[in-house]
Amino acid sequence: MREGFLCVGDLDVDVIANLTDFPSSDQKVAGHWVGKEVGGMAANVAVGLSRLGADARLVAAVGDDDFGRFALARMRRENVDTRFVVTRPNGQTFVCLILHTEHGERALVRLQTDAYLPRADEIGLDAFNGVRHVHATFGNADLAHRVVELARRAEVTTSIDLEAADIPDDPAPLLDLLPKLDWLFMNRAARRQLLDLGGHAVIEGIPRVVTTLGSDGSCIHLNGAMISARSRDVNVTDTTGAGDGFVAAMLHGALVDHLPPFECLARANAAAAAVVTASGAQTGLPTARELAAMTSIRPDHA
Numbered sequence: 001m002r003e004g005f006l007c008v009g010d011l012d013v014d015v016i017a018n019l020t021d022f023p024s025s026d027q028k029v030a031g032h033w034v035g036k037e038v039g040g041m042a043a044n045v046a047v048g049l050s051r052l053g054a055d056a057r058l059v060a061a062v063g064d065d066d067f068g069r070f071a072l073a074r075m076r077r078e079n080v081d082t083r084f085v086v087t088r089p090n091g092q093t094f095v096c097l098i099l100h101t102e103h104g105e106r107a108l109v110r111l112q113t114d115a116y117l118p119r120a121d122e123i124g125l126d127a128f129n130g131v132r133h134v135h136a137t138f139g140n141a142d143l144a145h146r147v148v149e150l151a152r153r154a155e156v157t158t159s160i161d162l163e164a165a166d167i168p169d170d171p172a173p174l175l176d177l178l179p180k181l182d183w184l185f186m187n188r189a190a191r192r193q194l195l196d197l198g199g200h201a202v203i204e205g206i207p208r209v210v211t212t213l214g215s216d217g218s219c220i221h222l223n224g225a226m227i228s229a230r231s232r233d234v235n236v237t238d239t240t241g242a243g244d245g246f247v248a249a250m251l252h253g254a255l256v257d258h259l260p261p262f263e264c265l266a267r268a269n270a271a272a273a274a275v276v277t278a279s280g281a282q283t284g285l286p287t288a289r290e291l292a293a294m295t296s297i298r299p300d301h302a
Contacts, residue, residue, distance in 0.1 A: 004054070004055040004056075004057065004130045004131040004132050004133075005046070005049050005054050005055065005056050005057065005131065005132070005133050005134070005135065005251065006057045006058075006059065006127060006128060006131045006133070006134040006135070006156075007042040007043070007045050007046040007049070007056065007057070007058050007059070007134075007135050007136070008042055008058075008059040008060070008118070008123065008134060008135070008136040008137070008143070008147050009040065009041055009042025009043075009059075009060060009117060009136055009137035009139060009161075010040035010041055010042050010043065010060060010094060010116060010117055010137060010139060011038070011040040011042065011043040011058065011060035011061070011062055011071050011075065011085065011093075011094070012038070012039050012040040012043070012071070012093065012094040012095060012096050013036050013037070013038060013039070013067040013070060013071055013093055013094075013095050013096075014036065014037045014038070014039035014095075014096045014097075014098050014240065014280065014281060015036050015095055015096070015097050015098065016033075016034035016035055016036065016037065016098045016100070016238075016279065016280065017031050017032065017033055017034055017097070017098070017099055017100070018031055018032055018034055018099075018100045018101070018102070019031035019099055019100065019101050019102075020101065020102055021101050021102070021103070022099070022101060022105065022107060031099075034100075034279060035279075035280075036070075037279075037280035037281060037282065037283065038070070038071045038074040038075065038281075038282060039096055039240065039241065039280070039281040039282065040060065040094070040096075040281075041137045041161055041163075041243075041244055042058060042059075042060055042135070042136065042137055043058060043060060043071075043075060043080075043282075044241045044244030044245070044248075044281045044282055044285070045135055045161075045244045045247050045248045045251075046058045046075070046078075046080045047075070047078045047080060047248075047282050047285055048244060048245050048247070048248025048249065048252075048271065048282075048285045049248045049251065049252055050078050050079045050080050051078070051248075051285050051286065051287045051288070052248065052249065052252045052256075052286075052287065052288045052291065053252075053256075053288050054252055054256060055081070055130070056079075056080045056081065057080070057081035057083075057084065057127065057131065058075060058080050058081065058082055058084070058085055059084045059085065059086075059118055059122075059123050059127055060085050060086070060117070060118060061085065061086040061087075061088060061091075061094075061114075061115040061116070061117060061118045061119075061122070062085060062086075062087055062088070062091075062093045062094075062115050063087070063088050063090075063091035063092040063093040063094075063113060063114075063115045064087050064088060064089050064090060064091055065091070065092055065093055067092075067093035067095065068087060068091075068093040068115070071093060072085060074282075078282075084123070084126075084127045085118075086115075086118050086119075086122050088114055088115045091113065091114050091115045092113040092114070092115060093113065093115055094110070094111065094112060094113050094115055094116045095111040095113075096108055096109065096110050096111065097109040097111065098238075098240055100238065104236065106238070106239060106240070108240070116139065117137075117139050117140050117143055118143065119142075119143065120140070120142040120143045120145070120146035121146075123143075123146060123147065123150065124150070125150055125153060125154060127150075128150060128151065128154035128156060131154065131156050132156055132157070132255065133156055133157045133158070133159070133251060133255055134147060134150075134151045134156055134157075134158055134159075135158075135159045135160075135161065135183075135247065135251065136148075136158075136159070136160055136161070137160070137161050137163075137166070138160050138161070138162050138163075138166045138167075138174065138177075139166055141168065141173035141174065141177070144160060144173075144177055145173065145176075145177055148160075148177060148180050148181065152180075157182040157183070157255075158180070158181050158182050158183070159181065159182060159183030159184070159185060159247075159251065160177070160181055160183070160184055160185070161185045161186070161243070161244075161247060162174075162184060162185065162186040162190050162194065163186070163187070163190055164187075164189040164190040164192075164193045166190075167190065167193050167194065167197075171197050175197065175198070175202060178202060178203065178205065178206055179205035179206065181206050182206075182207055182208065183206070183207070183208045183209075183210065183251075184203065184206045184208070184209045184210070185210045185211075185212075185243075185246075185247050185250075186209075186210075186211055186212075187211065187212045187213075187214070187243060188211060188212070188213050188214065191211050203221070207222070207223075208220060208221070208222055209221040209222075210250060210265075212242075212243050212246055212272070213231075214231070215231050216230075216231065217229050217230040217231040217265075217269055218231070218246065218265050218268060218269055219265070220261050220264075220265060222261055227261045227262050227265065228265070229262060229265035229266045229269055230269070231269050231272075231273065232269055232270060232273035232294075234273045234274075234276060234277050235277060236276045236277070237276060237277055237278055237279055238276060238278065238279045238280065239275075239276050240275075240280065240281045241275050241280070241281025241282060241284075241285070242272040242273075242275045242276050243272065244275075244281065245268075245271040245272050245274065245275040245284070245285050245286075246268040246269065246271055246272040247268070248271065248285070249264075249267050249268040249270070249271035249272075249286075249291060250264050250265070250267075250268040253267045253268065263295075266295060267291060267295045270286075270291060270294040270295050271285070271286055271291055273294075274286040274290065274291070274294065
């Protein structure tokens with residue numbers, strides 16, 4: 001039986017280049033074009049869930065341009081439901097520049113447009129039909145609050161992926177939202193910045209708080225206890241999208257396969273490891289069979 005997930009947030013085109021080194025001010029460096037791929041945190045999670053066998057739906061925005069058509073075509077090829085993606089007439093699709101150096105360093109530049117995210121009034125209850133869980137980014141407070149409000153009305157569970165760059169100068173809307181969540185995902189930098197706002201009290205009301213720790217693995221705070229799992233040693237090609245692959249595998253493991261927390265973390269770490277071995281955010285997202293082969297967990301979905 002396939003399970004329905006709704007992902008709300010960004011869908012972009014990643015333009016990827018390799019450089020000899022990052023330039024300093026007023027400096028030119030040599031580099032070469034790698035290519036363009038589809039990305040965006042919400043879109044990556046949707047593709048990750050679809051490859052694992054779940055029904056995945058996306059609410060996002062694109063421009064009425066070649067990049068937008070490219071992104072939508074790729075998402076449909078991945079069997080992601082794009083009926084609720086908004087196309088902005090005469091708009092430009094959000095682009096992310098991903099720069100890699102010969103030394104393994106990475107930098108991302110978000111070229112935000114009016115199609116960076118859908119507006120809060122562009123999502124309605126109809127997007128939640130057949131959905132059991134909604135996952136969103138916190139790129140816009142009004143949108144995030146709208147998603148959680150509609151999720152409550154639709155009686156579906158919720159998760160937010162929080163990046164340090166998305167924590168607003170005025171944290172009140174974020175702090176108001178956190179106790180309403182079922183899951184919170186963040187990396188170490190976002191966790192540190194969030195706890196600086198008010199200590200552990202700011203996350204105590206959230207049933208499941210998951211933190212990715214890079215090479216140190218990941219952990220989940222659950223019912224007052226912490227469970228952790230180590231990362232996998234792999235040859236890293238591109239870390240873009242590793243966290244999104246982690247989220248997809250974690251949610252699928254917990255909500256579809258009903259695995260215990262440690263196995264969910266181990267499987268999510270394996271999915272993240274698969275992502276970083278390939279170039280691009282979505283290229284290395286594993287299928288259920290591929291992930292099962294990495295973790296010795298038998299897949300319920302082909």
